[in-house]
Amino acid sequence: ILTLLVLFLALVLNCAAWVDFTLVEAVEAHDRWDAIRYLWGADLFLIDEFSAPLLMLTTLHSLLTVLATLRTKMDRVPYSGILWSQGLTQGIFCTKAPWLLMGFMALSVVPPLLDLLRRGKPVRVFVIHMSAHIGLMWAGWGMMATQDRDSSLFLLGGVLLVLSVLIRSGIAPFHCWVTDLFEHASFGTAILFVTPMAGAYAAVRLIMPVAPAWSLQWLALVSVLTSVYAAGMAMVQRESRRFYCYLFLSHASLVLVGLETVTPEALTGALCVWFSSSLSLTGFGLTLRSVEARLGRLSLKDYHGLYEHMPNLAALFLITGLAAVGFPGTIGFVSSELLVDGVIHVYPGFGFAIVLASALNGISILATYFKLFTGTRYTSTISLQSRLQERVAVVCLLLIMIGGGIWPQPFISSRQHAAEHLIQEREERLPEPAPLVNGSSEGIAEAESETESDLEASWSMWHLDRRVTEKRLSPASIAINNTSAYQERKGPTRNRDATSDH
Secondary structure: OHHHHHHHHHHHHHHHHHHHHHHHOOOEEEOOOOHHHHHHOOOOOOEEOOOHHHHHHHHHHHHHHHHOOOHHHHHHOOHHHHHHHHHHHHHHHOOOOHHHHHHHHHHOOHHHHHHHHHOOOOOHHHHHHHHHHHHHHHHHHHHHHHOOOOOHHHHHHHHHHHHHHHHHHOOOOOOHHHHHHHHHOOHHHHHHHHOOOHHHHHHHHHHOOOOOHHHHHHHHHHHHHHHHHHHHHHHOOOEHHHHHHHHHHHHHHHHHHHHHHOOHHHHHHHHHHHHHHHHHHHHHHHHHHHHHHHHOOOEOOOOOOOOOOOHHHHHHHHHHHHHHOOOOOOHHHHHHHHHHHHHHOOOHHHHHHHHHHHHHHHHHHHHHHHHHHOOOOOOOOOOOOOOHHHHHHHHHHHHHHHHHHHOOHHHHHHHHHHHHHHHHHHHHHOOOOOOOOOOOHHHHHHHHHOOHHHHHHHHHHHHHHHHHHHOOOOHHHHHHHOOHHHHHHOOOOOOOOOEEEO
16 A cells, blocks of 8 residues: 555656646756755756656556555565666656666666565576676767767777667567566566666667667667567467567567657657557556466467456457557557658668568457457356456556547647657757868868768768758648647747756
8 A cells, every 4th residue: 555655646746747847848847946956066857858758657557557466466566676666767767867877777677686586586587688788888888978989989889888778678689588577577577677668768868869870770670670570479479478578579679660760750659659559568468467367377379268257357458459559549549650651751661560560469469369368168166357456557548548549639749849859969969961062172172082981971971860851741740740739839939958947
């Protein structure tokens, strides 16, 4: 009960902060009486339009996970670990300072590690991957922060940082720690550790503002391959937790594809998919966790025929699963359309791969539903009906998903402006390419002094940056930009670089 009260209070404060931030109408906001600002001389903790919804989302996940826990399982749930994990996740999403962000990400691996040790499960795979993630992250950022952009050590630091993000995000072939975590840790602990997608947040804060175009292209390539691979693996799993694990990896990889495309529409779609997938997959996981709480680990080799015993859980399982793949009427439908439409204009092959991954995920969800809830009749001497708190937990997520699908414009407009600001930060931090001066002997001499490879690299970077602003907008982007709410609150007269106190 104490854990529920703490998480509920945190949720109320996060929602109030989001509303207050919206009323301030600024790009970034922090507390007016921030003691850390006076001690350090900088705003270490702040929120912006990108991170404000994520704070509320992670707190809601923790609250509903604790709420949906049955009394028979309470002694196996690490409530103190959930609170510590929630606090560290809040710290990750509340800061833009690289060293503080990396510190919170390093500490966030401790609660699931302690849960594994408490349960007496093997920790070798998790420790090796998380140690590599933390070491590469600190080493990579240290090189990038102390070296010039033209040095080879700066390039090496960028490579190490990308590898660190790939490990934390579970991108193949660095995904085996995710399956190991779901296999040995408690289901609730594993869900709360992976669904915030801290690796994607690190990619936005640490890599996207300074990374060259070619590194983002490679990161998008491995992410889209992982999405298709994980979707295919989800179809052939014979155990429910491993199926959920690969389903999550497929959706998390799709988010990285949109983030690394770096166009307003694709980035908006990625941020929307991030929010919608986190919501739907948490509800899907909580439903699967409720079924496991009654029957233990579920095998997908045979039909179980559980619909007659738990029709409410069967309906919630199907709705949350379809919402994850963008079923019409949910917030995932608009999010997926924006992501595909944004990516396909830049990388047509990637757009096709996203559609393929979504189709495979939809097939695997329906196949799993039939395996668990249809087929052979299952007889039980006790009631397997869902409890009130379980239904409340999942229905709360469903209301947000369906409400966002019916009235998506305010949320999408917010994600659109957050995407534009992230792209603006990248353009400000990247060096400007030297343009060629037509008809000028000085410009011709400068162009001839460059090597052919340097000229091609400069042209590629210039073309990418120009494509962000000059690419033809799709009908979805035009609909976003033409809404009265967007024009009133995000109009061109607004100072988007100002930081306001609240």
